[in-house]
Amino acid sequence: MADNKTITFIITRQDSPDSNSYKETFKVPYKPNMNVISALMEIRQNPVNANGEKTTPVQWDMNCLEEVCGACSMVINGVARQSCAALVDQLDHPIHLEPMSTFPVVRDLIVDRERMFDALKQVKAWIPIDGTHDLGPGPRMPEKKRQWAYELSKCMTCGVCLEACPNVNDKSNFIGPAAISQARLFNAHPTGAMNASERLNGLMEDGGIDGCGNSQNCVQVCPKGIPLTTSIAAMNRATNIQAFKNFFGSDNAH
Amino acid sequence: MNIFNAFKNRNKGTVFLTLETVRSTINMSQLYNVNSSYFPFLRNVRVELLNMYNIMKLTTDQIKGGNTLTEHREFLTRRLHSLLGVIPIGIFLIQHLVVNHFAVYGEENFNKAAEFMHSLPFRLVLEFGVIFIPILFHAILGVYIVFVARNNMRNYSFFRNWMFYLQRITGVITFVFVVWHVWETRIQLGSEGADYSLMEGILSNPFMFWFYMIGVLSTIFHFANGLWSFCVTWGITQTPKSQKIATYATLIVFLALSYVGVRTIITFAYGV
Ligand code: SF4
Ligand code: FES
Numbered sequence: 270m271a272d273n274k275t276i277t278f279i280i281t282r283q284d285s286p287d288s289n290s291y292k293e294t295f296k297v298p299y300k301p302n303m304n305v306i307s308a309l310m311e312i313r314q315n316p317v318n319a320n321g322e323k324t325t326p327v328q329w330d331m332n333c334l335e336e337v338c339g340a341c342s343m344v345i346n347g348v349a350r351q352s353c354a355a356l357v358d359q360l361d362h363p364i365h366l367e368p369m370s371t372f373p374v375v376r377d378l379i380v381d382r383e384r385m386f387d388a389l390k391q392v393k394a395w396i397p398i399d400g401t402h403d404l405g406p407g408p409r410m411p412e413k414k415r416q417w418a419y420e421l422s423k424c425m426t427c428g429v430c431l432e433a434c435p436n437v438n439d440k441s442n443f444i445g446p447a448a449i450s451q452a453r454l455f456n457a458h459p460t461g462a463m464n465a466s467e468r469l470n471g472l473m474e475d476g477g478i479d480g481c482g483n484s485q486n487c488v489q490v491c492p493k494g495i496p497l498t499t500s501i502a503a504m505n506r507a508t509n510i511q512a513f514k515n516f517f518g519s520d521n522a523h
Numbered sequence: 524m525n526i527f528n529a530f531k532n533r534n535k536g537t538v539f540l541t542l543e544t545v546r547s548t549i550n551m552s553q554l555y556n557v558n559s560s561y562f563p564f565l566r567n568v569r570v571e572l573l574n575m576y577n578i579m580k581l582t583t584d585q586i587k588g589g590n591t592l593t594e595h596r597e598f599l600t601r602r603l604h605s606l607l608g609v610i611p612i613g614i615f616l617i618q619h620l621v622v623n624h625f626a627v628y629g630e631e632n633f634n635k636a637a638e639f640m641h642s643l644p645f646r647l648v649l650e651f652g653v654i655f656i657p658i659l660f661h662a663i664l665g666v667y668i669v670f671v672a673r674n675n676m677r678n679y680s681f682f683r684n685w686m687f688y689l690q691r692i693t694g695v696i697t698f699v700f701v702v703w704h705v706w707e708t709r710i711q712l713g714s715e716g717a718d719y720s721l722m723e724g725i726l727s728n729p730f731m732f733w734f735y736m737i738g739v740l741s742t743i744f745h746f747a748n749g750l751w752s753f754c755v756t757w758g759i760t761q762t763p764k765s766q767k768i769a770t771y772a773t774l775i776v777f778l779a780l781s782y783v784g785v786r787t788i789i790t791f792a793y794g795v
Binding site for chain 2: 477
């Protein structure tokens with residue numbers, strides 16, 4: 270292999286949240302086993318575009334570099350995924366990088382995923398155990414249940430499933446698949462189950478679970494292999510039952 | 524009044540904080556959030572406020588007797604939309620296709636069946652309650668649902684994503700077809716019933732033949748695939764396996780009903 274082999278990147282850039290986006294091409298010297306982030310680091314070291322003009326380094330977000338934190342999600346060759354896990358050798362060339370279009374762009378490839386955290390707040394995706402005194406140990410969880418709940422707990426709020434969902438966009442207020450699955454996770458927990466109805470009612474609020482149109486892209490793209498569509502169907506059933514309980518009344522509606 | 528004023532006035536007797544007060548203060552504190560790295564306490568304040576808001580909201584909800592119907596309007600509207608698609612619209616569709624299939628057994632048989640349907644007691648009530656109003660509701664909300672989607676099969680060309688897209692396309696085609704069909708074979712006729720010769724006249728025109736063909740097939744597709752979504756929306760099929768089998772089952776529904784519909788159209792058009 271020739272030493273001077275280069276990889277072409279076509280990057281959609283944006284200087285500030287309100288400015289227009291533009292495309293800029295970069296040629297990056299090839300190294301074996303490089304991934305998209307290592308290529309971006311090359312650009313950062315030598316911010317010169319394909320025309321030989323000096324430009325500002327491309328900004329992106331990252332943290333763990335091992336597909337666990339979800340910070341580095343971007344659209345690579347049209348498909349949303351983690352850039353730290355995208356190996357250059359396995360991609361079609363030239364490589365197109367874009368910020369995820371579902372989220373507001375902060376700068377270049379950095380997006381603001383605040384709406385995902387708002388969604389987690391809407392469905393109360395936590396277990397309230399803070400109190401003024403020691404509550405003691407919680408109830409035990411069956412091992413079988415723990416196993417599938419563990420799969421749900423792998424979600425890293427990366428936003429890839431929201432980006433792939435045709436119903437999550439600026440015209441709709443749908444919270445997206447991730448938060449629905451998180452509501453299921455915390456409802457499955459024996460202590461979390463004590464507040465199950467609050468999460469279900471959160472799912473029934475505007476923008477909640479009813480926004481799902483069953484395109485099932487989410488389950489195909491989730492890097493963590495989370496059974497999102499099973500979670501959605503399970504929460505569909507649970508919210509329906511909760512809606513009946515709310516309306517007709519039930520001692521178990523709590 | 525916001526919380527800051529409330530704190531200022533705290534020595535002047537009891538201070539009442541309403542849910543709106545706390546909410547608006549949270550929104551205000553969000554404005555400051557950009558600086559939270561300089562003023563970390565602002566983030567803490569916000570967390571405290573959010574906790575306070577959640578507790579207050581819970582308590583008010585409990586006093587109001589839980590979440591009421593109006594609070595989940597969007598959810599309930601969408602559930603109604605899903606339900607109406609099957610009951611009564613889907614059931615009516617099957618009945619309509621099957622009764623029209625009488626045409627295949629001869630003109631007289633069809634006219635007898637059409638006459639029977641036409642002379643059902645309380646026909647107007649049935650028509651409005653079971654057909655027109657549910658379809659109108661389903662169609663109008665459906666157009667909105669089509670509008671909010673941003674289709675992306677180019678980059679995510681999975682089977683279900685295509686079904687999602689086709690469901691929206693066929694929904695729109697069905698809407699246009701049904702409006703025309705109801706106008707032509709019901710409203711235009713006033714209190715008269717439709718008969719064999721009317722349909723024969725319409726369908727022997729090649730343009731209308733294909734218009735009806737496409738209209739009927741997309742209606743049936745929309746129903747069959749809608750049945751699949753219905754099973755998910757009502758939490759019947761949860762596992763990937765059950766959803767897959769539901770795909771095959773609804774495919775059979777599509778093929779079977781398509782046979783009934785297409786066979787009838789051919790009889791009207793070609794008399795065979
Ligand atoms: S569910 Fe999967 S794709 Fe969606 S945010 Fe979580 S990890 Fe990312
Ligand atoms: S940097 Fe954490 S997932 Fe890529």
